[in-house]
Amino acid sequence: MRIVKIIALTAIAIFIGTAAVNAADTVKDGKTLYLGEKYKCFSCHGEKGEGGKGPSFKGVGKKHTAPEMMKLAAHNCPPTGACSPKDISALVDFIRTL
């Protein structure tokens, strides 16, 4: 059935499109968090991730696996648990674009 195929392909296209938009959103959220006063990541890693007191993030996404990145990105969280997994995930999405 040709029509079924078309419907299936359309559904897949919509799904992929939505996923891409969601990823773009988390990158934007991650950037806001990165530059924000709450975590101050930028104060050590530079406003563009160029490094400073901490290492540069250039190509860091290729250096570590995604779970490793989640762990590393939380290294400076206050012990009060102020970094939510959602924030860390968005921060990692952003850092991986650098």
Ligand code: HEC
């Ligand atoms: C007080 C300074 C400081 C702040 C603030 C800071 N970092 Fe770091 N960061 C470092 C230093 C120094 C290292 C390297 C040594 C280490 O691993 O602890 C590092 C390492 C890392 C690494 C591993 C880099 C690599 O090349 O392996 C990641 C990822 C990272 N930081 C993410 C973050 C994120 C995300 C934030 C904000 C939530 C943040 N850092 C805030 C100083 C800082």
